[in-house]
Amino acid sequence: EEEEEEEEEEEEEEEEEEEEEEEDEEEEDDKQKDENEEDNDFNVFTNNEEKGLMSEKWKESLSENAAKMFKKGENLMKTVYGEDYLRQVRGLAPKKEETVEEEDDDDSDQSDKSEDDDFFIIRKKKKDQIGLDEPDVIDETLEPGNWSDDEACEGIKDLFVTGEWSDSEDEKVADDMDDMDVEESEEDNEITVEGEELDDDDGEGKEKLKKDFDKEYDSKKNKRKDDEPQTFMDQVKAEMEDQLRLNEEAFKDATLEEKLTHFGCSPGLYVRILLENVPYEFVRFFNRAMPLVLGALLPSEHTKTMLQARIKKHRWHPRILKSNDPLIISLGWRRFQTLPLYSTLDRNESRMRFLKYTPEHMHCIGTFYGPVTMPNVGFCAFQRVGGKQHSFRICATGTIIELAKTFHVVKKLKLTGVPYKIFRNTAFIRGMFSSSLEAAKFTGAAIKTVSGIRGQIKKAVVNSGGASTGAGPEGAFRATFEDKIVMSDIVFLRTWSKVDAEKYYNPVTSLLGSWQHARIIRDIRRQDQIPIPVRTDSQYREIHRAPKKFNPLIVPKMLQKSLPFKTKPKNERKKSRKILEERRKVPMEKEDKKAYTLIQALNTINNDRTQKRKVAEAARKARKDKRIAKEMEKFKES
Secondary structure (H helix, E strand, C coil), X not given: CHHHHHHHHHHHHHHHHHHHHHHHHHHHHHHHHHHHHHHCCCCCCCCHHHHXXXXXXXXXXXXXXXXXXXXXXXXXXHHHHCHHHHHHHCCCCCCCCHHHHHHHHXXXXXXXXXXXXXXXXXXXCCCCCCCXXXXXXXXCCCCCCCCXXXXXXXXXXXXXXXXXXXXXXXXXXXXHCCCCCCCCCCCCCEEEECCEEEECCCHXXXXXXXXXXXXXXXXXXHHHHHHCCCCHHHHHHHHHHHHHHHHHHHCXXXXXXXXXXXXXXXXXXXXXXCCCCCCHXXXXXXXXXXXXXXXXXXXXXXXXXXXXXXXXXXXXXXXXXXXXXXEEEEECXXXXXXXXXXXXXXXXXXXXXXXXXXXXXXXXXXXXXXXXXXXXXXXXXXXXXXXXXXXXXXXXXXXXXXXXCCCCEEEEEEEEEEEEEEECCEEEEECCCCCHHHHHHCCCCEEEECCCCEEEEEEECCCCCCHHHCCCCCCCEEEEECCCCCCCCCEEEEEEEXXXXXXXXXXXXXXXXXXXXXXXXHHHHHHXXXXXXXXXXCCCCCCCCCCCCCCCCCCCXXXXXXXXXXXXXXXXXXXXXXXXXXHCCCCCCHHHHHHHHHHHHHHHXXXXXXXXXXXXXXXXXHHHHHHHHHHHHHHHHC
16 A cells, blocks of 8 residues: 555656646747747737827837938948949949959050041040949938929939930930940040040031931942942943933034934924825814824834733623634724634643633633733723624723743544454444544543443554455554443543634724724624524434343353252243232222223323324424425525
């Protein structure tokens, strides 16, 4: 029991010691917190009265503390912005090391000696040295300034900006004078040129210097241009100017007649012109109130060539234009009649495809024969001039694209032939060409049959020797195909044929009645009452083809054994007696009989009308054929 009591006492003592240690630690933490609160600038108070007293205390010595702070010799601008910015604001040169300054002084002395007289140097007058380390002392006796004054605001504006204000005059001088040496020292701006000194305030001096420099700079620039290589056009212009100057000097004292003899008439002079071979219509219909335009052509414009133009039918013209129909074209000074050929550029731009008529609302290419004309010259076209015309007169407008001796315009050509000998994949074709020479030109061309078998022309058949040598009809050739063809196949060849524009040029000499123009084919047929020719080859005719009989399919018995049942041929015998479904009759009721009778009557009436209509159409067709035959006889006789 004594031992247990001793153990309990020891445990209690240990617990008391631990509690004391915890209390000591809490006291130390409280002390540290108090010390931190004393160091802070703003203390936290729980009592509102104490806060009010403290807020009044910090305002009492505010001005005194500020004055003491500036009297200590501290420069806030230097501390905040740095020494370099402070020197820049006060107009001082940047601070450099002594060694660098000595080297700069030596270099400046050498450069001064080597400078030309034409250059000038910007220098600055000496200012009162302002120490950077001087304290900024606030004068408490000064009253607050009037900040509505512009000069006061300009004086302190640099204190609120960290950048640099741009000086327009300095920038212009620096841009225009790249080769000029500018020295910035602690002297005020002073300009020295050939021993003369001018202050910045002297505006006239600066303007004079600027003009002198611009004059010298322009002269140097012109010298550089003279040194540059001249183009051919510049050389020609220079030669013309030199010749003009020489002519003026040579004919300075010449009379007006001598100048007209050598130089011709200058613009603005009255001239007298003698016209020869004038038609009598010109004198008869001459009107002095109407102006007369007199033009001339260069020697190169008298030649004729093929022209290609981008042409479009005018939207107000009622009809589309046909190739090789005469058109009167007004191009530049001249009007002439020609036969244009219309074409279009294919999508692959490899060929000019012939067009029989102009498109309705699109441009096309027109090729015609005419005088030499430069590209991008516009023109308009007429079908007829003079007389009365109820519709719109201008039929087309366009622009010249290019000119050449000839243009390659092609149209589609489809040739057909039939085989007369077949040897597996080789066959001999006839009826496609008219001669062996023509067939030889198409050697290697691709051909095709109606059934879709492709082939190629190998060699023309020479019509010399007997049948044993492979001789055949004129224009036959040998060709190979992908598969064997049959005698009923038709072989055709797709090719292109060249179309040449007609070289027809009829200038419009006079519009007073003496000029005769070529008429359009439509006008000729209408005026002379000529019927439209009908070609029998171009007419549609009924094709009679005999029905082709195919031999029955015979499957060998050995093959029938190996075939499945559903594909084996079923030979069913014909039954002489009808089945019950065919033999039996279903009696109709009274209403069904009436409906059936009505349908039969309607069908009878319809068949009768159809028969009468066919008879009337046949008679009408016979009358039409008879009339066409009479017109053809008249056309042949004429």
